[in-house]
Amino acid sequence: MMPTATLTLFLIFLTLGFHHVRSNTLTPESLPSSPPEQPHRTAFHFQPPQNWMNDPNGPMYYNGLYHLFYQYNPSGPLFAEHMYWAHSVSHDLINWTPLDIAIAPAEPFDLISCWSGSATILPGNKPVMLYTGIDSENRQVQNLIEPKNLSDPYLREWVKYTGNPVINLPDGIQHDDFRDPTTAWLADDGKWRIIVGSQKDKKGIAFLYQSEDFVNWSMHESPLHEVAGTGIWECPDFFPVWVDSTNGVDTSVMNSRVKHVLKVGLFDYQKDYYMIGDYNFVNENYVPQNELTLGTLRYDYGKYYASKSFFDPVKNRRILLAWVNESDSQADDVAKGWSGVHSFPRSIWLDKKQKQLVQWPIKEIETLYENEATVQNKNLEDGSSHEILGITAWQVDVKLSFKLNNLEEAEKLDPSGVDPQLVCSEMDASKKGKFGPFGLLALASHDLTEQTAIFFRVFQNNGRYIVLMCSDQSRSSTRNGLDKTTYGAFVDIDPQQDEISLRTLIDHSIVESFGGGGKTCITARVYPTLAIKDEAHLFAFNNGTESVLITELSAWSVKKARINTEENVGRASQ
Numbered sequence: 221m222m223p224t225a226t227l228t229l230f231l232i233f234l235t236l237g238f239h240h241v242r243s244n245t246l247t248p249e250s251l252p253s254s255p256p257e258q259p260h261r262t263a264f265h266f267q268p269p270q271n272w273m274n275d276p277n278g279p280m281y282y283n284g285l286y287h288l289f290y291q292y293n294p295s296g297p298l299f300a301e302h303m304y305w306a307h308s309v310s311h312d313l314i315n316w317t318p319l320d321i322a323i324a325p326a327e328p329f330d331l332i333s334c335w336s337g338s339a340t341i342l343p344g345n346k347p348v349m350l351y352t353g354i355d356s357e358n359r360q361v362q363n364l365i366e367p368k369n370l371s372d373p374y375l376r377e378w379v380k381y382t383g384n385p386v387i388n389l390p391d392g393i394q395h396d397d398f399r400d401p402t403t404a405w406l407a408d409d410g411k412w413r414i415i416v417g418s419q420k421d422k423k424g425i426a427f428l429y430q431s432e433d434f435v436n437w438s439m440h441e442s443p444l445h446e447v448a449g450t451g452i453w454e455c456p457d458f459f460p461v462w463v464d465s466t467n468g469v470d471t472s473v474m475n476s477r478v479k480h481v482l483k484v485g486l487f488d489y490q491k492d493y494y495m496i497g498d499y500n501f502v503n504e505n506y507v508p509q510n511e512l513t514l515g516t517l518r519y520d521y522g523k524y525y526a527s528k529s530f531f532d533p534v535k536n537r538r539i540l541l542a543w544v545n546e547s548d549s550q551a552d553d554v555a556k557g558w559s560g561v562h563s564f565p566r567s568i569w570l571d572k573k574q575k576q577l578v579q580w581p582i583k584e585i586e587t588l589y590e591n592e593a594t595v596q597n598k599n600l601e602d603g604s605s606h607e608i609l610g611i612t613a614w615q616v617d618v619k620l621s622f623k624l625n626n627l628e629e630a631e632k633l634d635p636s637g638v639d640p641q642l643v644c645s646e647m648d649a650s651k652k653g654k655f656g657p658f659g660l661l662a663l664a665s666h667d668l669t670e671q672t673a674i675f676f677r678v679f680q681n682n683g684r685y686i687v688l689m690c691s692d693q694s695r696s697s698t699r700n701g702l703d704k705t706t707y708g709a710f711v712d713i714d715p716q717q718d719e720i721s722l723r724t725l726i727d728h729s730i731v732e733s734f735g736g737g738g739k740t741c742i743t744a745r746v747y748p749t750l751a752i753k754d755e756a757h758l759f760a761f762n763n764g765t766e767s768v769l770i771t772e773l774s775a776w777s778v779k780k781a782r783i784n785t786e787e788n789v790g791r792a793s794q
């Protein structure tokens with residue numbers, strides 16, 4: 221419940237509205253049409269028809285539709301000085317209709333660029349956005365916008381508050397070190413809170429701001445959190461998770477049944493790290509149970525950045541989206557005419573042990589399923605593989621589980637101080653071990669010249685088992701000049717108790733893998749030249765000396781989704 225004083229302020233605020241400044245708009249007609257079919261454009265991952273895209277901005281559910289805004293350069297396939305917020309809507313988070321550009325650089329407070337930000341649904345079901353403007357003096361400031369017409373189901377037009385910026389660059393902070401306001405949360409004292417990412421002398425900072433009316437913001441005396449040596453924090457996200465349920469929690473919920481996640485993007489590393497902790501709004505104290513260090517928890521141990529989550533009230537879940545950059549060169553992007561995709565939407569919740577988050581592709585993917593292939597109780601001996609037939613291997617969702625016997629035979633590895641990514645690249649998919657490598661060969665050519673290997677190795681150390689998950693891109697393409705870094709991370713499961721599960725979404729040039737039921741996620745971008753269309757194959761494989769049993773395997777061809785197509789432009793205007 222909102223205290224009366226706050227409610228009154230809100231009513232005044234809602235009645236008066238903001239002083240409006242019109243944004244520049246591009247019409248759907250001026251959005252470029254789809255380029256000719258290219259093998260590396262995706263079929264069910266979000267991307268615009270062409271040009272550069274990066275961070276998801278202001279995702280939200282409002283009156284029957286999901287809205288997704290994103291960083292967009294309407295003029296070309298590379299990041300640009302002037303960035304815009306493009307806008308799409310969806311009924312199911314799968315098929316998306318493109319709308320006009322929502323925010324364009326135009327006013328003194330965002331003349332140079334409109335950078336990332338977040339949505340908040342105010343009481344009375346009124347969405348607003350805070351975003352970073354780069355102003356005419358090249359300073360990063362925080363601005364407020366609202367929909368022009370709340371009865372437009374698409375919320376096509378957005379207007380800028382004339383009193384912008386609502387938050388100025390703090391004293392002592394460099395002009396380009398202050399950005400990416402979060403979704404706001406409201407505490408029982410009637411004050412909204414947001415954090416904004418920053419740094420000072422390489423100390424990453426989440427500045428905390430409070431407001432009673434969403435217009436006047438004041439900085440709290442101490443940041444919500446800060447960690448020396450981590451560089452600027454981009455796109456912070458701060459949200460509660462239930463300690464005892466996989467459901468999502470709305471952002472303002474604070475009680476003893478929740479813990480709070482603080483996620484920050486480390487610009488210097490282009491990776492999203494998170495902490496889980498306890499938050500007390502009375503003294504604005506956030507105490508993470510795991511401090512941020514480079515070896516700690518990440519949403520995804522591959523290519524996955526600038527993520528943002530939102531609460532979906534319809535399905536009572538928290539959804540996570542992220543930008544997945546290209547692994548090819550800028551010259552390649554110019555030739556393709558586009559760059560960047562978004563990860564497939566994931567549900568996110570706290571694991572039972574309360575030490576990490578779990579992520580899983582949203583169930584709506586099933587609406588795209590076509591034919592299914594299944595395998596049960598298939599033993600894979602040393603050096604064997606099993607081709608998964610009857611599906612389209614370059615557009616597929618595949619799940620499988622491995623059971624291991626004779627675990628006492630596992631090789632030894634002391635994981636302390638070990639960099640799992642390094643182990644994965646030194647012991648790539650071609651290096652025989654005892655338990656492992658076993659897993660999937662995705663986007664493989666028939667002779668395996670090209671393959672992206674997602675695999676496990678199991679080790680033992682002092683009576684404990686250690687599961688390593690790797691995504692090896694070293695043979696993903698015959699092309700040179702690509703970033704083929706191998707990724708890796710440990711999976712917190714006990715193979716004595718649990719089977720080792722892997723789920724992988726394969727979509728032309730993106731391979732998103734979920735190990736241990738979503739405890740460890742690795743996303744890769746790959747550009748096969750041979751393993752495309754019908755020439756792409758999918759195998760389960762075992763290259764370890766110990767045999768492994770596939771207890772269950774299911775794979776589904778995934779149909780092309782209608783994402784920002786011309787067909788959907790028409791639908792929006794009906």
Ligand code: DQQ
Pocket residue numbers: 274275291303335336337352399400454455485525526
């Ligand atoms: N991308 C935006 C910034 C943000 C960065 C600019 C993260 O607001 O910090 O496009 O990728």
